[in-house]
Amino acid sequence: MVEALTSAPPEAIDDHTLMLRVREGDIPMLGELFQRHARPLYGFFVRLTGDRAGSDDMVQQVFHRILRYRHTYRDVGSFTGWMYIIARRVLADFQRHRAQHQPPAEEPALEQLADERTHAADAAEAGDQTALLHRALATLPEDVREVIVLARFQELPYEEVARILDISLSAVKTRIHRAMKDLRAAYFRIQEIPPMGLPTATREKESA
């Protein structure tokens, strides 16, 4: 399959085949993968850390590791899933490094922003829903944030999320449900909308 597509332009080749070509030594093909994935990957890091400069570095780190570990890429499976597995390791290294080198007073930007109600109100007035959303996201524990970012923001299939997080499909579904519920509560709380009619308090119980 790889040979058959060698004459096709990179943009016409799917991720998996491009990565197989990179694995076989066609290094420039990594450029096309970068074009496709740098932006979502950056979104993944920013939403999880709130650190834009750090996310810039991490995106590059991921592609450095992809090249370095290209021989571990297998013929079966998806490139995106493999890339996010690497991305999670890069993120873990980044957080470990930050924990070791950053004074305790300086918490990650996302957590700081999360409690800034005044700023949140300003943002809401300005119609900046994205900022509110990110602040709500920042209030969630990291594992919850991660599943929600992968499944809802990055829009990866649940099967892919399960593979990346190394958990079962049913665990992904349950975790996403809880994560969305927590995010929603945080999102409306930051906007200072009263939690009217939240179903857990008022909903009627029906039998199946």
Next chain:
Amino acid sequence: MNCDETILLLADYESGRLSAADMRRVREHLDRCPACAQELQLQRQLDLAIKRERRPEPGAHVHTAFHAWLEAEARAMPAPRHVAAAPERTNIIRVSFWNHPATISGFVAVAACAVFALGLVVGSRTGSSSGAQFANQQNAAEIAALREQVASMSQAVTWQTLQQPNAGDRIQAVRVMASADLNPVDVNQLLGLVAFDSNSQVRESAVQALYRYADRPTVRTAVARALVRESAPVVQLAMIDFLANTRDPEATAALETLVHNQNQNPLVREAATYALTRM
């Protein structure tokens, strides 16, 4: 379907991930349950906010830096890998004067010039005299001896560099060795580094330098043995790659040891599994 079941399926209901039967059951429940219907409205508001999120973008410098790096990597990379080609090295290292590659190469070049100059002098001396044949034989012997001395001195410099306490210096020496034709003693030096050097980057560099000698059973055996003892994933991956390229069935046991060790790095296990398929 009750409220708890419905709530759990709302996100999938909204994104159309449910089966037709479940879609219908959720819809029926929503029609008669105001609380769950309100839950759905809240869910939709959040989904809308996610859909309207301004997607974060990396800085322009990231693209520039990436493409510059990729270009350099592509230039440094040999043609698609095969056993006889050593792969790229990208370590950023600090080198001192005596083991800078230019210094070592310069030393070898000066010595080669000396051999050439000696050849010229000897050639002019012999001319077409009656004893030319004898003189030529004598001169050839002198040149061979000088060449041997140069090779020996070059080897001494490299070996001395391999003893440097700075890992960057040792890596540089390995790189010099990787570009030379090594005798069995030098190859053993590299194998010693693979097995015993304290720095993982040096060990990895030594593995890469051994690609040219992968056809020797002793080299393959030594790398496989070192792999079992190795703990740094980056070196393990380099060794696995090396053994996979040799396709030596003798390495199977070492690879299987890694695959079955639950405490190993997942990437390493994955690489070993893949390597086994190539044996």
